[in-house]
Amino acid sequence: MKKFISVIVIIILILSYGIYRAFFDMNNLPEGRLISEVHSPNGEYTIKAYISDGDATTSYAVRGELIFNTIKKNPKNIYWNYREDNAKIEWIDNDTVIINGHKLNVPNERFDFRRK
Template identity: 60%
Template sequence: MGINETNVKYEERLFYKKLLKGLIIASLLCIVLVGYGVYWAFFDMNRLPTGEYLTEETSPNGKYTLKAYVTNGGATTSYSIRGELVFNDKANKTKNIYWNYREDTAKIIWTDNNTVVINGHTLEVPNEKFDFRNQR
């Protein structure tokens, strides 16, 4: 076996290593993109239907307002409640924090400045959310 043959085999192995690394990276990228697509299409709370305005309650310190909307899914699905948190001190920026299926009324109680109870579900605002699709 000469120097040229050894060099060619080394370069072949190097090529296949690079090819394998490229395939692994491309596969991982595809998996990540498909995973994000599924999350975006089925679980992103920003894509919830708007619904019809139902009621609202403002926190004791006036920092937040929780607005409730009822959505009609049509003939094959039940009503749902969407809770939208309004940041009164940030130019009325909003964030969906509540989504529950088979409800058509919303009982909202603020227990303190940062804790709200919506139909029996306690949430610490602004970070906690309730989404029936993520409950097990």
């Protein structure tokens, strides 16, 4: 009986992880087409905005990618919003940016419409 329960728990964990990776992980977002690129006031960061065309089945979406200019670190997705076709990016200071009305403190905060 314990073996059976263990197998069921493992199957549930694997399925849960698969659903998370497929639908909620910001690292698996579509690349899209570059529409905007804005540097932070001190040049430490760059935000690149991409538009993702959902074809006939879904609407456009905007993805914001944070680029680290002064340290060697991989780019990080920090913004993902559905039903948008442009990106208004405004730096408030060296670590605070507003993307389409959503205020983020970089590099730690992110906005994902799926997690509202």
